[in-house]
Amino acid sequence: MKGFGTDETSIINVLANRTSEQRQRIILSYQQAYGKDLIKDLKSELGGNLELVILAMMLPTNILLADNLNEAMKGIGTNENTLVEILCTRNNREIQELKAAYQSRYGKPLQKGLEGDTSGHFRRLLISMSTGARDEANTNLQLAPSLAQQLYKAGAGMAGTDESEFNRILASYSYPLLRAVFEEYEKIKGKSLCNAIKSEFSGDVQNGLLAVVQSIENRPQFYAKCLHDAMKGMGTKDDALIRLVVTRSEIDLGNIKQEFQKMYGKSLESQIKSDTSGEYKKVLIVLAGG
Numbered sequence: 001m002k003g004f005g006t007d008e009t010s011i012i013n014v015l016a017n018r019t020s021e022q023r024q025r026i027i028l029s030y031q032q033a034y035g036k037d038l039i040k041d042l043k044s045e046l047g048g049n050l051e052l053v054i055l056a057m058m059l060p061t062n063i064l065l066a067d068n069l070n071e072a073m074k075g076i077g078t079n080e081n082t083l084v085e086i087l088c089t090r091n092n093r094e095i096q097e098l099k100a101a102y103q104s105r106y107g108k109p110l111q112k113g114l115e116g117d118t119s120g121h122f123r124r125l126l127i128s129m130s131t132g133a134r135d136e137a138n139t140n141l142q143l144a145p146s147l148a149q150q151l152y153k154a155g156a157g158m159a160g161t162d163e164s165e166f167n168r169i170l171a172s173y174s175y176p177l178l179r180a181v182f183e184e185y186e187k188i189k190g191k192s193l194c195n196a197i198k199s200e201f202s203g204d205v206q207n208g209l210l211a212v213v214q215s216i217e218n219r220p221q222f223y224a225k226c227l228h229d230a231m232k233g234m235g236t237k238d239d240a241l242i243r244l245v246v247t248r249s250e251i252d253l254g255n256i257k258q259e260f261q262k263m264y265g266k267s268l269e270s271q272i273k274s275d276t277s278g279e280y281k282k283v284l285i286v287l288a289g290g
Helices: 008-016 020-034 038-045 048-057 061-073 080-087 092-106 110-117 120-129 141-154 163-172 175-189 193-200 203-217 219-231 238-248 253-264 268-275 278-287
Strands: none
Touching: 008 020, 008 048, 008 278, 020 038, 038 048, 048 238, 048 278, 061 080, 061 092, 061 110, 061 238, 080 120, 080 203, 080 238, 092 110, 110 120, 120 163, 120 203, 141 163, 141 175, 163 175, 163 203, 175 193, 175 203, 193 203, 203 219, 219 238, 219 253, 219 268, 238 253, 238 268, 238 278, 253 268, 268 278
């Protein structure tokens, strides 16, 4: 970065080939060696989407997700898809860490932000998901038939829909138990719970419930769909693309890439290449392991 011009390729090579933890140590070492703030220097040297992806990489995951949640809720209108993708797919520990990051970053509980920015059944679903109090220890699969029956009664088995029952069951039980519930539901109803949700619900709450069910059934497949949605049609949802690639790159991006190939008949890297350009494309491809 010193002198005239910036060597973006070297910046990408150093940062995109490191783990999030290593990047945090680089920030400290840079400050120690040069008495300067690496983030500020990167901001002044870079621009556009390259700057966005590099700065996202330099944040610890929970801070990056807290910032994305805040961005989704601020100003006029709400980016419901971001709220759903982040809050409806995480386990207790991840939710607790995310809430702590949000509180320290914005000086208020995450629930307060959600209450002010969402409403109705959708708000209740997000608040349920953000408690981080799922009974992850209970994997007693013998409960599955009765829970499936309760879901059936709350939806297709009654006039109207009891949204609170869907909320309670999907937010309270462990993933292995819920996977068994989904199988039992299909036996009772003759169609999947996802199809039932599509016919019983609409709008944001439908998207939220589908995200919960799909991410429990097959998380890599759910994220593959999110990545595809970020790049399909005219224009690219760069904030979503950056968030997904950066936050999943050290967790399950290999599995997500396999699902992406299966679902869409092409590799994630080829989709990124056709949807992005320049140094921004280069850094995403390195992060995606391409």
